[in-house]
Amino acid sequence: MRVLICGGGVIGAAIAYFLSRRGVEAVVIERTGLACAASGKSGGFLALDWCDGTPLAPLARRSFALHDELARTVDDAWGYRRLTTYGGFAEAAGAAPAARRDGDVAWLSADVQVTRRLGSAQTTAQVDPGAFTAALMRAAEAHGATLRRGQVTGLLRGAQAARVDGVMVDDAPVPGDAVVIALGPWSILATQWLTLPAVFGLKGHSLVFETGAQVPAQALFLDLQEADGTALAPELFPRADGTTYVCAISSEAPLPLDPAAVAPDAGAIERLEAICGRLSPVLGQAPIRARQACYRPVTRDGLPLIGRVPGIANAYVATGHSVWGILNAPATGEAMADLITTGAAVAVDLRPFDPARLRPFDPARLRLGER
Ligand SMILES: Cc1cc2nc3c(=O)[nH]c(=O)nc-3n(C[C@H](O)[C@H](O)[C@H](O)COP(=O)(O)OP(=O)(O)OC[C@H]3O[C@@H](n4cnc5c(N)ncnc54)[C@H](O)[C@@H]3O)c2cc1C
Incomplete structure (x- = not known):
């Protein structure tokens, strides 16, 4: 199985890591450079319980534990420490x-x-987010993943309306068995290709x-x-x-x-x-x-979009993590890998993050800085 992950931020790298650990071929497609955006320029602050009382709590708690586990088990360094x-x-x-x-x-x-x-030190920690993203990608590559430089310009659509056959990279087709939109704020571009809510x-x-x-x-x-x-x-x-x-x-x-x-x-x-x-x-x-x-x-309700794209069997989205994307990347990557390989996430209930909960964005309203 070959999964095409659009976007080389912390979310794309985490999904690639957990997919590759399950023996799935993951291809991360990144336009500019791994962690060139928020994933390399954010704080990297992590908290166990600051999302308690919100639908994010299970994702945050699982992620906080996974950050600790990754720091102990992946043979690399990204400045993880408790503080x-x-x-x-x-x-x-x-x-x-x-x-x-x-x-x-x-x-x-x-x-x-x-x-x-x-x-x-029991409840807060930090990473260097760019180093963390790079280390996850290196670990994924060690298990067969690849990082491909290129701009995702569209989807490859075949005869079946309810499936995608891959993505267009720099307007050339790249076939795959599943596609994940993990373009951070640029995920809004995918509303031109798929029925998805807005990401700002x-x-x-x-x-x-x-x-x-x-x-x-x-x-x-x-x-x-x-x-x-x-x-x-x-x-x-x-x-x-x-x-x-x-x-x-x-x-x-x-x-x-x-x-x-x-x-x-x-x-x-x-x-x-x-x-x-x-x-x-x-x-x-x-x-x-x-x-x-x-x-x-x-996103409009402040919660991420993590799950299957409505109406398309093999297209997924993982974005909208707002101020907690570095914290919540590990449990997002783990849940997406489970969802793609087995049809359901195990450690975290993804229902609060179902993309179908929000009304789709009308791509005719798309305005980017230099479009
Ligand atoms: C100032 C600031 C501080 C923050 N501090 C923290 C913190 O302390 N703790 C925390 O948990 N979170 C923090 N965050 C949030 C966190 O940084 C984000 O939630 C997270 O980095 C989002 O990751 P991502 O992978 O979804 O998106 P991004 O990092 O934006 O990655 C998206 C990638 O997609 C690529 N891309 C775009 N268009 C295309 C295309 N057409 N084709 C291919 N690739 C494309 C981009 O180049 C980019 O690399 C902070 C955010 C900000 C802005």
Whole structure:
């Protein structure tokens, strides 16, 4: 059996990994570069129980366990580690001296108040998401999967209306026994070829600092007000490789058709650099390795689309993971591999994520940045 997976983000790589472990030939088709989009530019923060009370809880809990298992069983490294997670806020610059603070957070400026612990090493962890995606793909390749560079431009349709015969890559046919749409926010393109709900892209900006060993293993979720009153919620993730990732500043800038054309909004990076300098003198002085933007895939009800495409026996979709795509990639990959090979997911009930729950998107309304 040959499964064509459209999109080389963390979701496509995870599906390829779990399919290849079941002896299925998986082909990942990626237009620009493995993990070139959100899967290489996101925070990589993982939480066991932050989705509790929502339909995502079983997927998140299974994924958190699988992240740990993968880190122990796959012979590769992607900066997986458990960490303590704190919440707090940044006072207006120059406000009263900070109250007594845990010595661990001494790398933050005096304006930052750490007010609560949000997670422990039992409940929160992190990965370098680009390294994780690459390692999953390498492990899949070791079990027979392939990564193919090319732009998915359509589907290969045969005589049977209720089946697909493969995909068109750069307008040439590539046959396969099953097709998975895992194009992140670009999954909206598949509404031209299949009956699927809308997937939108929400843009976020981030910086990666070279902080060395000066910053302890702790994640921070802060609230902050800019001088003009704008409320922001920067997230700070020091990583095992001596870098610190910071993201904030969302925007509704339209998604470009070409993933390589994604770039930060004018002024957003300068704004983020100023915020980081205010949050920590360490960040204010550290060299910056990356100034970047990416789009997270979101659906109308905030839940991912994971399952069979309505009306087509051998077409599947796995996207719309929003802010939890790195966390939820392993259980998504595992469930998709089960669904494709046996007809049903075992570890997680996929019914809340059934693509048929949402009304289909009308492709005539499709507007991308440079279409
Ligand atoms: C700022 C930010 C911070 C985040 N932090 C976290 C976090 O801490 N923890 C967490 O769990 N999640 C986080 N997320 C969410 C997470 O990054 C995403 O949910 C996840 O990366 C989505 O993965 P994906 O594989 O679905 O999509 P993508 O990573 O977008 O991959 C889609 C791929 O499809 C390719 N593609 C597009 N068009 C075509 C085509 N026509 N043919 C072939 N290939 C094509 C693209 O090049 C791309 O590589 C964050 C997101 C953002 C934006």
